[in-house]
Amino acid sequence: MLQTIKMTKARLEETKGKSLVYDDWFDWQWQIKHSIRSIETVEKILNMQFPESEKKELQKTISKFPMSITPYYLSLVDPENYKNDPIFKQCFPDPKELNHAVCDLVDPLHEEGDSPVPGITHRYPDRVLFHVSNICSMYCRHCTRKRKVGDVDSIPDKEQLQRGINYIKATPEVRDVLLSGGDPFLLSDSQIDWLLDEIAKIDHVEVIRIGTRVPVVLPFRITEGLIHVLKKYDNLWINTHYNHPKELTSSSRAALKKLIQAGIPLGNQSVLLRDINDCPMIMKKLVHQLVANRVRPYYLYQCDLSEGLEHFRTDVGKGIEIMESLRGHTSGFAIPTYVIDAPGGGGKIPIMPNYLISSSSSKVILRNYEGVITTYQMPSDYSPTTCDRNCENCNLQLELEPHETESAPIGIAKLLCQYEESITLVPQNLERDERIMEE
Ligand code: SF4
Structure with a gap:
């Protein structure tokens, strides 16, 4: 690892024409400042050259969907085999992004259609998605919000954030707020503190979640200063986004450890990506490494129908095959829920192998992961409670407390x-x- 950092740093120095201080590598703002945005810099760092015709196509691709890679993340690429490298494929453009599939949608999850005020998506009754930033430390090629990420014209300003906070305040059924983006951790510590403080003051908000990819692509962002801010909020959860075991480096694991030691529960959302992690063995290794670092695998997403993602998508059968290889074959808490986020705003729909084979009024017939077929006998005297919500x-x-209400x-x-x-x-x-x- 040290070797690849030194090599990436040395080649960056060549492109910049000046020497860089070694310690700066671990400074997240230095990483952002030196993010790699040109094909030539990637060629230099990986010590290779694309043919001119390919370079033209790549150039066309990044003028539509910009490229930005942290030096840290690029240093994880194996230069000897970059074409098959799962890190390279997640951060480096592919001209296939310009292919338009018939089913591609600009806003596949209907986030803007379900937006009562700018920046808020209110789809499920008791929770909202709050887009607090549209900047990311790296632009993932498979990002479902490609249309927004990096667009400087739609960076939410304080007034927009305040409108979002006011909406949450005025909507008592919201008990769970998910801060997303872009990456919320690309805001400054004081902006994050202000946002969390404003939301934490709202009585009906019970849970605040943050979705971030910085532990994966910019682990040095998890600084003591940020931890000091996050520690103040005792209803905070963090979800991160690892897709491949290769991403759990020592720097990344150190970032996770800081968050865990601050008492913050961690979850992970992966995306099923063709030629990157569409393999039961890779997925099993990933979930094992996550739980070993106290990160609970939460969701495995079927890749969305966003524009330019068709070459990343797999069929649903591959996802079911992966779930089949996990359930029963490893600890239950290491198994994520495989979901399709329904196009058009239908929300997450869980998909899994069938374990219930048949049923009668006295028994159900089940099968387990080994193929054993078994029965479960119903109780003979069960009379279920009939709920009328009274x-x-x-x-x-x-x-129930007097202020607690159940929506219909x-x-x-x-x-x-x-x-x-x-x-x-x-x-x-x-x-x-x-x-x-x-x-
Ligand atoms: S970090 Fe998340 S929001 Fe940002 S580019 Fe990657 S997937 Fe998209």
């Missing part, structure tokens, strides 16, 4: 309710309804 008359003793059930949960009269969910503009109206 806890006062219920023997289950849910002691929706969707399938509503159909399952015994006190609800709805018996169907009917799609809008149903053709046969229109026929009846015409008659």
Whole structure:
């Protein structure tokens, strides 16, 4: 590792024409300042050259989707085999990004459509996504928010952030706020402190989450100063984004350790990426390394339908195969939930192998990871509690505080309710309804 840092630093020095101080390597602002944004610098650092025609295509690609790589992340690439390197593929452009697939969408998750005020996405009833920055330390080639990341014209200013905070204040059902971006940790310590303080003061917010990739691509951002700020908030969770075991370097592990020692629970969201981690063995190694560093694998995402990502996408069968190779084969808490974030804003839909083979009113038939088929017998005298959301008359003793309210059930949960009269969910503009109206 030391060797590759020295080599990357020496080649950066050549491109800059001046010498760099060794200790600066570990300074996150130095890393940002020296981020690699040109194809020529990558050629120099990896000691190789692209053919002119390929270079032209690459140039075209980065003029549409900019490139920015921290020297740290690029130093993890194996120059001898960069074409197959999972780090290289996540940070270096591929002209295939310019191919337009029929199903590509600019905003596949409908984040802007579900936005009551700029910067806030309010999709699920009790939680919001708050875009607090659109700057990242590195532009991941597979980023679902490619349309926004790095766009200096849409950097949220303090007034926009204040509008987001006001929306959360005025919406009592929001109990969980997820700060995202871009990367929230690219804000200064004092900006992060201000934001967290404003949100923590809102009585109905029980949980604040931060989604960040800095432990992966810029671990030196986890400074003592940042830890000092984060430690003040005892309802904080952090989710990071490792996709490959190669990303868990000693610097990265040291950053995770600082966060853990500050008492912050850590989760990880990976994206299933073609030719990078679409392999049961890579995934198993990744989740093992994550839990060994006290990071709980949270989600494995099917790659979104964002523009320019088709070459990263796998079929869903690959994801199911990976889940099949994890469940039962390793500890349950090391297994993420595999999800498709439904295009059009439908939210995360969990996908998994089928374990329930059949059922009767007295038994269910199940299969386990080895293929053993087994039965589970229902109790003969079970009479379920019928919930009418009036806890006062219920023997289950849910002691709600006076301000605690339960929102009305929706969707399938509503159909399952015994006190609800709805018996169907009917799609809008149903053709046969229109026929009846015409008659
Ligand atoms: S860090 Fe996250 S938001 Fe930023 S480019 Fe990477 S995937 Fe996108």
